[in-house]
Amino acid sequence: MCVDTLSAPLTIAFDYTRSLGPVLGRFMAGLRERRVLGGRTSDGRVHVPPLEYDPVTHAPVTELVEVSPTGTVVSWAWREDPLEGQPLDRPFAWALIRLDGADTAMLHAVDAGSEEDINTGLRVRIRWAAERTGHIRDISCFEPATEDPGGVSPLSQAAADSGETPPVLIMTTPIRLHYLHTTSAEEDRYLRALAEGRIIGQRCPSCRKVYVPPRVCPACGVAPDEILDVEDRGTVTTFCVVNVPFAGQRLTPPYVVAQVLLDGADIPIPHLVLGVPADQVRMGLRVAAVWRDRAAWSTTPENIDHFEPSGEPDAPYESYREHL
Amino acid sequence: MNDVAIIGFARSDRSVTTSGVETLVPVFEQALAQAGLGRREVDFWCSGSSDYLAGRAFSFVSAVDAIGAVPPISESHVEMDAAWALYEAYLKILAGEAETALVYGFGKGTAGDSERVLALQLDPYTVAPLWPDATSVATLQARLAFEAGLISEQDMAQMAAAPVADGASAVVLAARDRVRGRPAAWISGIAHRVDPQGLGERDLTTVPSAVAAARDAGLDAPVDVAALHAPFTHQEVLLRDVVRAGVYLPFDSNAMFSAGLSRIGAAAGEVMSGRSLTAAGHATSGPALQQNLICALRGKR
Amino acid sequence: MRRAAVLGTGQTEHRTRRTDVSMAGLCREAIDRALADSGTDWSQIDAVVLGKAPDLFEGVMMPELFLADAIGAAGKPLLRVHTAGSVGGATAIVATTLIRSGVHRRVLAVAFEKQSESNAMWALSIQPPFSAPITAGAGGYFAPHIRSYIRRFDAPRHIGALVAVKDRRNGALNPYAHLRQPDITLESVQASPMLWDPIRYDETCPSSDGACAVVIGDQQAAEASERQVAWIRATAMRTEPTFYSGKDHVDPRAGAEAAAALWAAAGVKDPLEEIDVAELYVPFSWFEPMWLENVGFVGQGQGWKLVESGETALGGALPVNPSGGVLCSNPIGASGLLRFAEAAMQVMGRAGEHQVAGASTALGHAYGGGSQFFSMWVVGRNP
Incomplete structure (x- = not known):
């Protein structure tokens, strides 16, 4: 029914700043140093990534132990056409990988080359990112482990304690999503x-x-x-003078945003009132639309650039009091 | 305790606008007509939807316009599939705070790339920054189920997703005194549970939350008909072990955030029509069947 | 109707940036305190209700899913409520309904917002295509309605500043408050920058990270409690559209009708006389007089007079926001639950330095969207 209505793309993008807390902060700090830390829970199990709270006792997890950067594929899914943001830009496998020394599996990408070369039970090891910031993406991906790299021995509490760097406080995560808005x-x-x-x-x-x-x-x-x-003219019912800059703003303060009750309408629309000092805008002010150049018109409310005083006498309060 | 029944159901799987308002208006009209209720006779309205599906904050707010909420109404919203809104409304009636309720869900699943959008349901520190797509996450579960012998080689090879769609649906609930002899699907039990999310933490071949929900909903014997909410085909296989039924209604369109409610509505429709005496509707939420709700229905009180 | 009561409450230290905790850590700080305050063990909780404002604030779709284990919901029923700014209140009310239905015995209600993960103003200013670029920010939405209030009732311009001084000084008595300003004065508020005329900087709420949790129990749980509980005497929620022809933005019908239903259900005939303390959702100081009228404490045009008389300060006839309110702490999704929890703390006698002496009946109030979603409860020392 709306097949022919106007539509347009909308992209929502923000770099989120995630504070990590003590457990994840230490985990990310480990990654920066090319070390993987797991969290040990009250039942003795080692979780990678670490849980922040014990699933049985609900107490905060405090004991972190280092596990191996090498592990075993527990399950996998082949991704032929990587999507925006994924770890690799060529076909790869998503995999649940249980690192040696861990009791749980972590999700990451395996640069396996082809679907024939990935299977459950495959031994894989971490390929570290060249530049590491204390982020899950410090693990660039996993790759098939052709030989034992002779890395850290599992469950090495001493290794985890010695030389552990300060926890990462914040990790930045860009989120970028694309939508089609339909009218x-x-x-x-x-x-x-x-x-x-x-x-x-x-x-x-x-x-x-x-x-x-x-x-x-x-x-x-x-x-x-x-x-x-x-009509493209009407009455200012009420308004606000915006003096403050804020994120997402598209105009430079100060400016007046008013509720304008167009003649013939029963509900006001918000719009800018310019062409008059902000301190002279008042409730009841009569205003007229100022259109952009006709050549610039398209299917957008932006065809009306702003409203400005029409020069008519102010409307009496009673004429718009029901619209406040 | 009040007995509560479903007495109206309608859905639309037509293309909806981003706000959903225009689709909801006729859906409300149809559901209320079947229930024999006027809009002003609804004591409580409850909806389910997602801001991330629509791509804007407060997306449920404009949907209120479809209700015509002047004078004001008693209303609430869950950021979940509307099946959970039905749970809230059901308890509202049990509590004696309402006698009738209209529950609705809506979403424009095709507005964004749901494969990427759903990645934002995953752990925001260690998983979501990798942008795992929804199909790959489901495939990890399917392979585990296959290798555990729970699904066949054919199931694995043919594993597919129900197409993500736009849609809206509405279910009308009424307490016993308000059913007034109309065709009704009585809620004999409804329960829901959530499992821990960690994909490598839980056994993805079992669905403990669904098992517990089925038990608490009183599903101790097979029902005549069931409508399962399985976004992926292997999940239907896993869930059939939990909800046993003579007939399973096909699930061919995943209108996210109204789909679970629609499954309950479809099951109720079988009972209201008299085709079945017992039925069950199921809804799921989260990656790899993390959260599950089961609603058991009966034709006779 | 079955009885329900608040068994205990907990909240975080609210700050601009709680960089010391993750989202789970933030929630747990409030939850652990609520469990301790209520003398409840994790195993006794049989359902969890989580409230939060838009998911875009944290960039997580339905964060309750990843938080399920950390907030003790794994294996239990978990609901996620989102009713815009009123969500904290709605969260408490949904939890109350769970108890009153007879299905659940002890329910944990938790609400949070970690605004520092992004920027709320950004999230609220996302412009869909085909809309005019008329962004004014949150204050810009409400400032015109404040202007309408001032015009309608000829209110003196310093009323908003009076509220700000009161609430910020109250906040100084609250160890959890984000803004604590014992030395604030009428002059300093009036000297602060005019942000969204007629709203000044000191008359606006901060942007906070924070969480709040309450444990709500059934009659049996309440009667078994060794400490004073807050009996939930009535709840009410009402919704109206954001805009409609003839909508009264100053005195929204949904708020007035929610309050009327609330007073009726609670058996309150004269709110100003019978309510000992009120926690109203006041993100901009002028909303105190507006809501005093809207919920029926005083008649139309009398709200600013009650403020001016000083009767809404601690020690007055109706202390409003002794916690400091939203003007001192605004973790958006939790702000409503904080109002509800503070009302409970008052009647439980556990409000510390901002305790209203002898408080036995209290109002918790929240609103959201374009003054369109209202949630309220009345709690008392006695059922």
């Missing part, structure tokens, strides 16, 4: 009208209110019907 039929109609320099609303068949932009009536829960044009 509703009403939103689509509104945007296409904007591209023609018109502002349309739609009336709720139940309560008869005119919504701009048109939408399912939030008060009645029914789809709107009658389509009508509303």
